[in-house]
Amino acid sequence: MTHQPHTQIAIIGGGISGLWLLNVLGNLGYSVVLLEQEALGQAQTFASQGMIHGGIKYALGGFTTPASESIASMPETWRQCLAGGGPLPLTGVNTLSDAYYLFSDGSLGSKVTAFFGSKSVRGRVTPLAPSNYPALFANPQFSGSVYQLQDMVIDTPALVNALAAPYQAHIYQCQAKLIRSLTGEVTGIDTGHGILTADCYILSAGTGNAELLASDNPSSIAMQRRPLQQVMLKGHLPQAYAHGVSLRTAAKPRVTITTHPCEDGDNVWYLGGQLAEDGIDRSEGAQIDIARRELNDLFPWIDLGAADWATLRVDRAEPANDLQRPDSPFCQRSHNTITCWPIKLTLTPMLADQVCAAIDLKPAGCAADPLSLSPAKPGKTPWALAF
Numbered sequence: 001m002t003h004q005p006h007t008q009i010a011i012i013g014g015g016i017s018g019l020w021l022l023n024v025l026g027n028l029g030y031s032v033v034l035l036e037q038e039a040l041g042q043a044q045t046f047a048s049q050g051m052i053h054g055g056i057k058y059a060l061g062g063f064t065t066p067a068s069e070s071i072a073s074m075p076e077t078w079r080q081c082l083a084g085g086g087p088l089p090l091t092g093v094n095t096l097s098d099a100y101y102l103f104s105d106g107s108l109g110s111k112v113t114a115f116f117g118s119k120s121v122r123g124r125v126t127p128l129a130p131s132n133y134p135a136l137f138a139n140p141q142f143s144g145s146v147y148q149l150q151d152m153v154i155d156t157p158a159l160v161n162a163l164a165a166p167y168q169a170h171i172y173q174c175q176a177k178l179i180r181s182l183t184g185e186v187t188g189i190d191t192g193h194g195i196l197t198a199d200c201y202i203l204s205a206g207t208g209n210a211e212l213l214a215s216d217n218p219s220s221i222a223m224q225r226r227p228l229q230q231v232m233l234k235g236h237l238p239q240a241y242a243h244g245v246s247l248r249t250a251a252k253p254r255v256t257i258t259t260h261p262c263e264d265g266d267n268v269w270y271l272g273g274q275l276a277e278d279g280i281d282r283s284e285g286a287q288i289d290i291a292r293r294e295l296n297d298l299f300p301w302i303d304l305g306a307a308d309w310a311t312l313r314v315d316r317a318e319p320a321n322d323l324q325r326p327d328s329p330f331c332q333r334s335h336n337t338i339t340c341w342p343i344k345l346t347l348t349p350m351l352a353d354q355v356c357a358a359i360d361l362k363p364a365g366c367a368a369d370p371l372s373l374s375p376a377k378p379g380k381t382p383w384a385l386a387f
């Protein structure tokens with residue numbers, strides 16, 4: 001009889017949540033296997049803007065919110081990790097920017113301006129004097145205000161590589177399908193090349209969780225997708241790490257910009273925020289036209305004439321919440337299966353704490369049985385695929 005491979009914990013999905021959990025649980029001494037259907041990071045994780053943020057963008061209405069509070073301590077946790085400490089040392093992972101800015105087009109309301117100077121957000125928002133503006137805003141045509149946030153922008157490919165490297169031998173490529181008993185309990189994973197059994201199954205498959213949960217009939221957990229159409233432009237562009245806000249878009253950044261260096265020396269500006277939310281029903285061309293106008297309006301002194309443009313349609317995967325963003329990570333255990341979504345890349349350390357608390361196994365301290373599957377490798381960023 002052939003031996004059926006077994007592991008204590010099987011993780012499905014190789015985005016930030018699955019990879020982070022692989023490291024945390026492996027470091028605790030559990031035998032762990034991670035299954036990824038395509039390439040590590042290539043779904044929401046590489047589509048993200050990499051911002052590790054403290055929630056100020058959720059407080060643009062001029063008051064703190066549950067979302068802005070639950071995330072407030074996260075930049076400090078990540079800074080500890082990047083310095084080699086914290087819940088998961090991330091030495092070798094670089095930030096693209098150690099600072100993130102918020103700028104107004106001159107029309108920011110006095111209520112918000114007063115709030116940014118108030119005690120409730122002290123340390124999280126610092127109004128800057130023009131002499132301290134980042135180079136992007138050092139132009140006489142800029143008439144707004146600039147605030148520095150405690151946020152930073154992480155290099156997501158470096159993050160995925162650093163999380164994959166120590167456990168590469170435990171990461172396999174396959175589209176996992178759950179096998180369930182008549183009572184709905186997961187009894188194994190069909191890997192396409194055999195069955196893997198585990199004491200505990202973790203579903204951290206982003207949008208893929210919907211299909212995995214569909215095999216549980218009826219499932220108590222429902223997923224929502226919130227779509228975006230992000231915009232990318234590549235060229236000889238300066239570094240920009242900033243939310244543009246104005247009274248026009250009130251409680252949300254009208255555009256959120258991050259900059260990603262390319263191998264040929266160009267930069268990609270990656271645009272999200274209200275622009276990406278409002279653009280879901282536009283054609284690619286219409287979305288690019290609006291993005292171009294938006295940037296010309298915000299930065300008339302920057303020449304975008306030679307840039308190449310593209311868009312990315314992508315869904316955020318979350319537990320159902322009336323199509324509103326949930327405030328905190330989601331982790332729910334049912335029998336021997338834990339379903340999770342981090343909601344934000346930033347909140348992954350918090351999610352990992354919740355998952356660890358939901359596991360009732362003692363670490364075996366031995367390796368999982370090897371599987372006869374190919375290894376899953378890190379994927380490509382949207383801009384590497386587009387340009």
Ligand SMILES: Cc1cc2nc3c(=O)[nH]c(=O)nc-3n(C[C@H](O)[C@H](O)[C@H](O)COP(=O)(O)OP(=O)(O)OC[C@H]3O[C@@H](n4cnc5c(N)ncnc54)[C@H](O)[C@@H]3O)c2cc1C
Pocket residue numbers: 012013014015016017018035036037038039040041042043044045046047048049050051052053174175176177204205206207208209212228230272314315316340341342343344345346347
């Ligand atoms: C455009 C955009 C911008 C964002 N910007 C930010 C930001 O700046 N800061 C922030 O904190 N958050 C941001 N987020 C949110 C953040 O990206 C996500 O919360 C996070 O990346 C989710 O990680 P994940 O590992 O749960 O899912 P994913 O990264 O989507 O990974 C899930 C993985 O599971 C795999 N999978 C699916 N089904 C199966 C299966 N059956 N078998 C095997 N593998 C499977 C997929 O191939 C995928 O690789 C952004 C999200 C988007 C979409």
